[in-house]
Amino acid sequence: MYSISYGTKEIFFEIKRTNRKTLAIEVHPNAEVFVIAPNNISLEDIKYKVEKRAKWIVKQWDYFNQFLPRTPERTYVSGETHYYLGKSYLLKVSKGNQNQVKLKSGKLQVTCKSEPSSELVKKLLAQWYYNHAKKKFDIILSEIYAKFKDYTIKIPQIEIRRMPNRWGSCNTLNKIILNPEIIKAHSKCIEYVLTHEMCHLVIPNHSKEFYTLLEDIMPNWKKWKSELECKLS
Ligand SMILES: [Zn+2]
16 A cells, blocks of 8 residues: 555555556545556656646545545444544554554554454544644644744643534633644644634734734634634534
């Protein structure tokens, strides 16, 4: 299995070598991508061709997606797609020496000490997302904080809490609350949510001044806001 990056997506594909002279790309209704390639073409050239057709591949996915139920119920079994930092990864569940989650060779690999069950895999994944969220949010926060050097605000504390309808919120106690679910979105989306909340530490409401500040700190915030909204809601 090979892959290329396309925007926030990762396109995985299999290569089938043949005697034919031209290269063909197939997208199957289950979203699998196959490249039928001549024997003498290099992997580098194949990747280049896939990159050139990436837009078309994503269009095929969207076409097939419309026939799928809106938000598929997660069952936490191998083959399922899960998101991390804006990219989709296939889940691989197996039995092993210890309970563990690893992001390896393009897969989210979960090993369970006991017979894998949906509940156990769900729990291990939630823990893994939480730990990664904690680290990532702190890194992004210190990057954004540097952009607020002209304002007299202290670096806020981050609290991670599940909230049903929002990505983040802040309070007057210099604390920003973030939904751990945004770790599934592109890091720029996380940056947008954090920047929005940081701006509230300067201007508590959504006045014209607030948006002027937001625009100043993160000029392309609208792009990442809409990305976040259509990806995960
Ligand atoms: Zn706000």
